[in-house]
Amino acid sequence: MPITEELKDKIVSLNPHHFEDLSLEVFRLQARQNAIYQQYLSHLAIKPEQVHSLEQIPYLPIEFFKSHRILSTSATVKTTFASSGTTGQITSQHLVTDPDFYDAVSERIFEAFYGPLQDFHILALLPSYLERSNSSLVHMVRHFIAKTQSDYSGFYLHNTDELLERLSVLRQKPEKKVLLIGVTFALLDLAETADLSFLEGMNQLIVMETGGMKGRREELLREQLHEILTQAFHVPVIHSEYGMTELLSQGYSFGEGLFHLPASMKITLRDVNDPFHLYQPGQQTRSTGGINIIDLANIDSCSFLETKDLGSYGREPQTFRVLGRFDNSDLRGCNLMVL
Incomplete structure (x- = not known):
């Protein structure tokens, strides 16, 4: 199933009230068409047809961009964005079919x-x-x-x-x-x-x-x-x-x-010891967690990513702070200061 211009137009002009519905649509599409994400879901015994809310969507560890081709489309790759890294580091490769x-x-x-x-x-x-x-x-x-x-x-x-x-x-x-x-x-x-x-x-x-x-x-x-x-x-x-x-x-x-997020993005914090346990905004049981990101603009690659950043929710909706990085994780080229 091709990724249509109509779907991309929905992402660019997204009404925030439609974020969850569009996220689920993108999830089902990527669960079918992204071979790496599909395998990841299979290992977790996740059946995409049984996912009915944002809280049920699994996040792909961002390290997969270093070792695999992360694509949800058969379109021609027109450019490849690469992360910076010190000598000897394996860098992330983001294959972009639609610059x-x-x-x-x-x-x-x-x-x-x-x-x-x-x-x-x-x-x-x-x-x-x-x-x-x-x-x-x-x-x-x-x-x-x-x-x-x-x-x-x-x-x-x-x-x-x-x-x-x-x-x-x-x-x-x-x-x-x-x-x-x-x-x-x-x-x-x-x-x-x-x-x-x-x-x-x-x-x-x-x-x-x-x-x-x-x-x-x-x-x-x-x-x-x-x-x-x-x-x-x-x-x-x-x-x-x-x-x-x-x-x-x-x-x-x-x-x-x-930080303020656009309509095409949402973050959720996860327990630093249990990546499948999520903290919802306003939940005060833990002030710091690993940052999971939904980025609907990643329609051609993968929109659901488990990053190596640590963060906390802001008081206002769609706001957050970056508090640092997980221990032993590579320093990202645009790594932010530690608080």
Whole structure:
């Protein structure tokens, strides 16, 4: 059964009230068409026709993206996103048959939270990602830069002097917002080596970190990191993006590490010792758990993933915090700071 454009349109324009029904539809489709997920369900003795609620859906361990082809379609793979890793590490491979769908989903999510991309200049400080040709983050930001239709938008590898000149010019152009999005170690390097005093009073500036030191620097507590960056860049808060190679949707934090999820995503926390025991939002028996994610945008791969991140629910619906990683798990390229 082919995955139709109609189904993808439902995901892009999803009404949150229809999330469970659409998730069950996607689950049944992937249980039939995804050979790896099908085998996993079989080992768990799960009969898909007997699954009638979100709580009954099993989550595929995210490590399978390192060792298997995770596909729910026979369509041609057009690009492969790969996670970053240190030398010798096996990286995750996300086979993407429809890059245009990824563009549509990520654009819809960003604009739902921040407004039209045409209202932005985007300056991307992503040196470690730009050094690779298969980064999903670079793909997304490149699409965003094109959508801004701004001559000031662009990527910066090691040319930070040009970046500072661009910021200085844009400080005098308050009619559009300026998004400085950067990998954490690069933002810290800039904060420590450049005179950023000229940014004071630049109210249109948004600084967003994508997480991760990538082995370049010592990990910091999120509070420490954000205190350094807010003071250096003269902004009230630091925004963050939650994403990974294995997901096609993103979450965003508008400060203090509280992430908001789009309509196409949902997280559930699991017991750290029993992956099949789930904590529901509002359940206070345990404040921390492993993060399970439903990402309906993963329609062509697998939408139900057991990640290696630890987190807690926020007070508001569709919000959560990332508290770190499971012991002995690989550091993800966009790994977030530990609290």
